[in-house]
Structures are given as C-alpha cells and as structure tokens.
Amino acid sequence: MFLHIVFLLSLLSSTSHATVQDFCVADLKGADTPSGYPCKPPANVTSDDFVYTGLAEAANVTNIINAAVTPAFVAQFPGLNGLDLSAARLDLGPGGVIPLHTHPGANELLIVLQGHILAGFISSGNIVYQKVLKKGELMVFPQGLLHFQIAVGKRKALAFPVFSSAFPGLQILDFALFASNFSTPLVTQTTFLDPAIVKKLKGVLGGSG
Known part of the structure; x- marks a missing residue:
C-alpha cells in the first residue's frame, strides 16, 4: 500500500508541472491551413485577443436581399482559433431575406434578438422544417443542410448565428447557380428551369455563360 501511495504522489508531482496549452490565438500573419492558423507567441497575447466588438453595430442592408451578415470568424476574431466556435450578426430589413444556403463545415444555432424571423431548413429527405421565431427564441x-431566414412583417429583425466551427464555410444556392459561370444550358438541364428565367436571374446576379 505504501508503495502505491508513493507512486501516486510521484505521478501527481510529475504531471502538475506539465505545460497545458489553454489556447492558440491566431497569428494572422501566418498561413491559414486546414488545421487553423499558427499560434501567436504567448508573450504577445493580450485580453483584447479574446474580445471582439465588431458585431455591436448594425450593418447596411441596402442591397438586393435587404439583409447583411457580419462575420466573427477566426480571421476577424483571432481568439477563436482552434476552439471550433464562431459567430455572426444577421441584420434583416423589413422583408429581408437570407437565401437558401449551406454551411458545409458547421452546425448553426440562430438566436433571435429583435423582430420576427421565419427560419427553416430542408432535410436530406426533402422535408421542410420551419418556424417563425420571436425575440429570445x-x-x-x-451541418450541410440548406436553410434560410426571412424577416416577417414590416419590422427589421436582428439575430446572432453561432457556429460549431471557426471555419463554417458558406455556399448560397442562388449565387452558385446564377452569379457564377455555370452555363445556362447546364443550369437548365440540371434544374429544369426555363432558359429565359436562368438568363434573367444571371442578369440580376451578375453570372455568365
């Protein structure tokens, strides 16, 4: 028994002085790799690296979708590096819409702070789950499923999405189809849309082909 106690005490003593890496604040001057940015030297880390104020102000929603998304990803908020976490601010003017899109690298949790937002997603079984969300909901x-958000009524809306990755990724369906060089014949063939509609939408969103 005495030997067991001595062994445990020696083990605890050896591990208590081991270095634990609590965080890896991104050194944005380094290369962005699939595993993240390199770590800033600990001596150069400050409290400001763990605080981000960029979501405090409303964004300009004067655009075709009457909405704006302000990211707080690792490129904006270096303290997120390696934590598998990020956020954004979603400003929606009256009737504003975030078109169908997907985040291939993260789940999303949407928190509504103001107004009413019709939000939903489409499952891989082609079932739509949607709900009008109010403040506090x-x-x-x-991850990876197409989803959308629309401001309901004549009021603006505000929400904060939180993601399970510092690199959630983004692909907007309408932009992929109609703001790219995906040719009109191929879009027509793969979506069954009328060529005239495809060309019209490409004209609106700036696509070619």
Missing part, C-alpha cells in the same frame, strides 16, 4: 440548422 432559438433554432438549430444541422
């Missing part, structure tokens, strides 16, 4: 969007 949340909705989750599973």
Whole structure:
C-alpha cells in the first residue's frame, strides 16, 4: 500500500508541472491551413485577443436581399482559433431575406434578438422544417443542410448565428447557380428551369455563360 501511495504522489508531482496549452490565438500573419492558423507567441497575447466588438453595430442592408451578415470568424476574431466556435450578426430589413444556403463545415444555432424571423431548413429527405421565431427564441440548422431566414412583417429583425466551427464555410444556392459561370444550358438541364428565367436571374446576379 505504501508503495502505491508513493507512486501516486510521484505521478501527481510529475504531471502538475506539465505545460497545458489553454489556447492558440491566431497569428494572422501566418498561413491559414486546414488545421487553423499558427499560434501567436504567448508573450504577445493580450485580453483584447479574446474580445471582439465588431458585431455591436448594425450593418447596411441596402442591397438586393435587404439583409447583411457580419462575420466573427477566426480571421476577424483571432481568439477563436482552434476552439471550433464562431459567430455572426444577421441584420434583416423589413422583408429581408437570407437565401437558401449551406454551411458545409458547421452546425448553426440562430438566436433571435429583435423582430420576427421565419427560419427553416430542408432535410436530406426533402422535408421542410420551419418556424417563425420571436425575440429570445432559438433554432438549430444541422451541418450541410440548406436553410434560410426571412424577416416577417414590416419590422427589421436582428439575430446572432453561432457556429460549431471557426471555419463554417458558406455556399448560397442562388449565387452558385446564377452569379457564377455555370452555363445556362447546364443550369437548365440540371434544374429544369426555363432558359429565359436562368438568363434573367444571371442578369440580376451578375453570372455568365
């Protein structure tokens, strides 16, 4: 028994002085790799690296979708590096819409702070799950599934999405189809849309082909 106690005490003594890496604040001057940015030297880390104020102000929503998304990803908020976490601010003017899109690298949790937002996603079984969310309500969007948000009524809306990755990724369906060089014949063939509609939408969103 005495030997067991001595062994445990020696083990605790050897591990208590081991270095634990609590965080890895991104050195944005380094290369962005699939595993993240390199760490800033600990001596150069300050409290400001763990605080981000960029979501405090409303964004300009004067655009085709009457909405704006302000990111707080690792490129804006270096303290997120390696934590598998990020956020954004979602400003919606009256009737504003975030078109169908997907985040291939993260789940999303939407927190509504102002107004009413019709939000929903489409499952891989082609079932639509949607709900009008009010202040204080949340909705989750599973990773990789198409989803959307629309401001309901004549009021502006505000929400904060939180992601399960510092690099959630983004692909907007309408932009992929109509703001790219995906040719009109191929879009027509793969979506069954009328060529005239495809060309019209490409004209609106700036696509070619």
